[in-house]
Amino acid sequence: MKRFAAYEWIRTAVTIAIALALGYLVLVFTVDDPNEAFKWFLWGPISRVRRMVELINYTVPLIFTGLAVSIVFQAEIFNIGAEGQLFMGAVGATFAALYFPQIPVLHVVLVAAFAMLVGGAWAGIPAYMKAKWNASELVSSLMMNYVAFFLGLYFVNYHMRDLKAGYLVSYKFPETAWLPRLLRRYNLHAGILIAVAFVFVVWFFLYRTRYGYEIRMMGFNKNFARFSGIKVRNVVLYAQIVSGMVAGLAGAVELMGLYKRFVWQVSPGYGFDGIIVSLLARNNPLLVLPAAFLVGYLRTGAYIMSRMTGIAPEIVTTLQAVIILLITAEAFLEFLKRRKIIKEAMKTEGGENP
Amino acid sequence: MALAVEMQNIVKVYPNGVVANKGVDFRVEGGEIHALVGENGAGKTTLMKILFGMEQPTAGRIRIFEKDVRIHSPHDAIALGIGMVHQHFMLVPSLTVAENVILGIEPRRGLGIDREAAVRMVEETSKKFGLPVPANEKVMDLPVGIKQRVEIIKALIRGAKILILDEPTAVLTPQETEELFEALKNLTKKGVTIIFISHKLKEVKAISQRLTILRDGKSMGTFVTDEISEEEISKRMVGREVELVIERSQAKPGKVVLQVENLGYVRDDGVRVLNDVSFSLRSGEILGVAGVEGNGQRELVEILTGLRDGATGSVKLNGEEILGLDAYGIRRRSVSHIPEDRVEFGVALKASIWENLVSDRYWRQPFGNAVRIFPKTMRNFTKRAIEEFGIKADGPDTPVMMLSGGNMQKVVVAREFSSQAKLLIADQPTRGIDVGSTEFVRKKLIEARDEGLAILLVSADLQEILQLSDRIVVMYKGEIVGYFPQNVGLTEEELGYYMLGVKRHEPSRLKESMLS
Ligand SMILES: Nc1ncnc2c1ncn2[C@@H]1O[C@H](COP(=O)(O)OP(=O)(O)OP(=O)(O)O)[C@@H](O)[C@H]1O
Ligand SMILES: [Mg+2]
Numbered sequence: 032m033k034r035f036a037a038y039e040w041i042r043t044a045v046t047i048a049i050a051l052a053l054g055y056l057v058l059v060f061t062v063d064d065p066n067e068a069f070k071w072f073l074w075g076p077i078s079r080v081r082r083m084v085e086l087i088n089y090t091v092p093l094i095f096t097g098l099a100v101s102i103v104f105q106a107e108i109f110n111i112g113a114e115g116q117l118f119m120g121a122v123g124a125t126f127a128a129l130y131f132p133q134i135p136v137l138h139v140v141l142v143a144a145f146a147m148l149v150g151g152a153w154a155g156i157p158a159y160m161k162a163k164w165n166a167s168e169l170v171s172s173l174m175m176n177y178v179a180f181f182l183g184l185y186f187v188n189y190h191m192r193d194l195k196a197g198y199l200v201s202y203k204f205p206e207t208a209w210l211p212r213l214l215r216r217y218n219l220h221a222g223i224l225i226a227v228a229f230v231f232v233v234w235f236f237l238y239r240t241r242y243g244y245e246i247r248m249m250g251f252n253k254n255f256a257r258f259s260g261i262k263v264r265n266v267v268l269y270a271q272i273v274s275g276m277v278a279g280l281a282g283a284v285e286l287m288g289l290y291k292r293f294v295w296q297v298s299p300g301y302g303f304d305g306i307i308v309s310l311l312a313r314n315n316p317l318l319v320l321p322a323a324f325l326v327g328y329l330r331t332g333a334y335i336m337s338r339m340t341g342i343a344p345e346i347v348t349t350l351q352a353v354i355i356l357l358i359t360a361e362a363f364l365e366f367l368k369r370r371k372i373i374k375e376a377m378k379t380e381g382g383e384n385p
Numbered sequence: 386m387a388l389a390v391e392m393q394n395i396v397k398v399y400p401n402g403v404v405a406n407k408g409v410d411f412r413v414e415g416g417e418i419h420a421l422v423g424e425n426g427a428g429k430t431t432l433m434k435i436l437f438g439m440e441q442p443t444a445g446r447i448r449i450f451e452k453d454v455r456i457h458s459p460h461d462a463i464a465l466g467i468g469m470v471h472q473h474f475m476l477v478p479s480l481t482v483a484e485n486v487i488l489g490i491e492p493r494r495g496l497g498i499d500r501e502a503a504v505r506m507v508e509e510t511s512k513k514f515g516l517p518v519p520a521n522e523k524v525m526d527l528p529v530g531i532k533q534r535v536e537i538i539k540a541l542i543r544g545a546k547i548l549i550l551d552e553p554t555a556v557l558t559p560q561e562t563e564e565l566f567e568a569l570k571n572l573t574k575k576g577v578t579i580i581f582i583s584h585k586l587k588e589v590k591a592i593s594q595r596l597t598i599l600r601d602g603k604s605m606g607t608f609v610t611d612e613i614s615e616e617e618i619s620k621r622m623v624g625r626e627v628e629l630v631i632e633r634s635q636a637k638p639g640k641v642v643l644q645v646e647n648l649g650y651v652r653d654d655g656v657r658v659l660n661d662v663s664f665s666l667r668s669g670e671i672l673g674v675a676g677v678e679g680n681g682q683r684e685l686v687e688i689l690t691g692l693r694d695g696a697t698g699s700v701k702l703n704g705e706e707i708l709g710l711d712a713y714g715i716r717r718r719s720v721s722h723i724p725e726d727r728v729e730f731g732v733a734l735k736a737s738i739w740e741n742l743v744s745d746r747y748w749r750q751p752f753g754n755a756v757r758i759f760p761k762t763m764r765n766f767t768k769r770a771i772e773e774f775g776i777k778a779d780g781p782d783t784p785v786m787m788l789s790g791g792n793m794q795k796v797v798v799a800r801e802f803s804s805q806a807k808l809l810i811a812d813q814p815t816r817g818i819d820v821g822s823t824e825f826v827r828k829k830l831i832e833a834r835d836e837g838l839a840i841l842l843v844s845a846d847l848q849e850i851l852q853l854s855d856r857i858v859v860m861y862k863g864e865i866v867g868y869f870p871q872n873v874g875l876t877e878e879e880l881g882y883y884m885l886g887v888k889r890h891e892p893s894r895l896k897e898s899m900l901s
Contacts, residue, residue: 238760239757239758239760240756240757240758241747241748241753241754241755241756241757241758242756244740244747244753244758247736247740248733248736248740248744251733251734251735251736252729252732252733252734254729254730255729255730255731255732255733255744256733256744257692257711257712258690258692258712258722258724258730258731259712259716259744259745260712260713260715260716260717260744260745261713261744262711262713
């Protein structure tokens with residue numbers, strides 16, 4: 032088993048190297064000074080403390096969404112609604128930040144809890160539709176992302192919008208709903224601590240509680256789970272709700288830590304990156320941390336490169352897409368292959384089953 | 386005749402460090418039926434996977450028809466004229482027989498598949514080798530025996546001259562086995578060489594000309610089948626004498642545990658698969674359910690264990706109606722179940738042995754509580770079970786996927802035997818298990834019975850039914866057609882008449898199965 036894991040690591044490292052080389056190639060064909068640009072891309076995020084802080088802050092929501100996705104993926108449920116759950120969580124957090132009692136410490140906790148509640152409920156909708164009408168959670172959770180976006184903007188726009196701000200943002204949160212800063216001179220907020228703590232919380236949930244056990248067994252073999260007396264229907268439901276709660280929390284932490292108000296006019300994309308993170312981490316919560324860091328690094332590197340060299344944003348986006356796609360494709364293929372092997376094995380033994 | 390297969394000094398080390406073959410020499414002559422026998426985990430499947438290109442040998446040489454070859458993939462193997470029917474079938478259930486057979490070698494017409502040509506090809510091959518199959522029917526609707534024929538045709542149509550069959554008879558009834566053997570003999574007349582893996586030594590004796598014994602990854606020699614006795618074979622396989630007779634004391638049945646009355650079930654497609662089935666089962670006894678596979682046993686078991694709903698009638702467990710409860714409800718009422726299909730229901734392949742062993746008890750002390758599970762306790766428990774049931778594995782953390790077929794079955798058996806149940810529903814409990822372990826499982830069944838467990842034993846293996854059952858019912862076309870209050874003097878032949886629907890007991894006699 033150990034040798035096998037080493038082999039996996041080497042392969043991932045090689046893929047990353049190839050992806051970077053390809054990214055470099057993109058720059059060679061589109062930019063005047065590709066070396067300069069690539070240097071910013073590679074070293075930018077660790078060139079200054081301020082940029083390191085930027086990197087860490089960018090990684091925080093990816094950790095949460097990566098964890099959220101890994102929970103449902105371990106159950107072999109393809110709920111890809113983390114984006115919408117995060118967005119609704121953020122809207123819920125905004126509401127709680129503005130209208131809940133402003134008691135120090137407690138306020139932050141309540142905002143976080145409320146965002147988790149909203150995110151969980153939002154994730155529960157496709158789960159319920161699946162249980163009730165057998166609607167594919169893949170499709171419905173994807174659609175729910177759009178619904179979340181427009182519904183969320185509506186709430187912010189018509190009920191919590193700060194008209195004095197001049198653009199579409201909510202009122203500023205009261206200070207009791209801010210996450211503490213970790214550094215005096217830089218805006219490094221406590222979100223990273225919460226995120227790291229949650230890596231262990233989710234790990235514990237999946238590997239040390241009976242709920243996690245049920246989720247994993249169902250993911251391995253649904254028939255086996257049912258046969259063993261696991262209530263598969265319940266598991267399908269709560270796996271998605273718990274995942275939605277983690278995604279919702281991401282929204283709250285992001286707003287309380289970084290912006291102190293609701294600021295998004297486009298969906299931030301963390302939920303989709305969460306899928307990538309989870310795939311890279313092979314759905315293992317402990318590996319979500321480095322995986323989120325890697326994706327965060329690539330994204331931050333690209334932003335810094337674009338800021339420092341004035342390369343067209345389209346090229347930056349292409350570069351990111353190429354690199355992330357390649358890395359994901361490798362993980363994704365691996366994932367598909369594993370699923371296929373298991374499927375083949377399941378069809379076996381001459382059972383009369385459909 | 387010339388040598389068809391020559392494997393020299395084959396060594397196989399799996400990536401996890403398990404050495405499955407330790408320098409095996411294996412020679413098969415052209416046109417013979419060569420049996421490969423050995424305990425669970427001895428390395429039979431591994432050796433054959435190497436021959437079929439599914440695994441690469443760590444060391445060793447392979448010659449096919451006296452030529453040195455390298456077999457990197459099943460594709461290479463097929464090109465060399467090697468075909469394999471796996472321990473677990475690899476057909477696509479939703480496709481027709483013809484579609485399954487031609488998968489990957491489709492005859493084309495323009496851009497599409499030439500369906501008529503496909504059916505024709507299949508029918509020709511089927512006729513040529515004397516293996517009748519319904520080319521246009523969906524695979525999922527077929528009995529196992531036919532599915533297997535489809536697998537064989539799949540190999541033959543690709544030009545197989547050497548056919549590997551990994552435990553082909555494990556899932557077959559005696560009648561189906563006989564048909565298969567006829568077909569195999571026919572094949573050898575057409576020049577096909579056959580390698581045949583089985584745990585049933587009687588079959589090995591009946592069909593093979595020579596046999597090779599593997600033990601713990603090493604060859605214990607190749608023998609002319611007629612010159613070696615069953616006892617001798619099993620002694621060389623196991624390394625000790627194996628008792629083939631099981632001591633069985635008189636049952637001392639207690640009160641009724643399971644009471645099934647007028648059970649009926651109509652499948653989704655309108656076929657009535659169970660009709661007015663009634664019987665009862667007491668604690669401390671074994672009730673055997675005999676029958677040719679596909680006569681309603683699978684449905685009966687699934688209904689009793691809560692895996693299938695929609696049945697009519699009544700099922701009482703210790704006086705409580707349980708028809709309509711799901712598997713959760715029934716498991717919590719202390720019922721354990723060894724399923725017929727271990728890969729589909731019995732195990733989670735990717736999960737470790739310890740995770741598989743606690744799937745029915747992770748929620749209760751000492752394995753867990755309302756919130757937590759205790760992996761340490763679970764692992765320790767698993768270590769003991771691995772010892773006790775002789776599961777061949779590195780340790781509790783080994784994924785079940787890496788176990789040999791028989792050892793997977795032992796994992797299932799170990800779980801269901803250790804669950805402190807009141808009722809055990811055992812569907813083909815010894816399927817795919819080697820001689821020694823079969824003996825062990827059967828002894829365990831008797832032991833558990835003597836401790837007061839009520840056991841419903843469903844088996845296609847008549848010898849098993851006769852050896853273990855205190856009372857026997859026979860199922861035919863979804864009905865109980867025979868009832869034997871004791872098995873003294875009962876023969877396999879006599880049972881066979883009822884299984885094939887030739888004989889049938891009077892209704893008054895059948896009713897006795899309810900009394901107890
Ligand atoms: N993919 C794998 N990875 C690691 N170990 C494996 C793998 N497949 C099999 N093994 C190990 O190799 C050994 C031989 O297994 P193999 O399947 O060849 O046994 P077998 O003789 O066919 O047994 P059975 O009668 O139970 O089918 C076993 O100890 C098994 O655990
Ligand atoms: Mg095998």
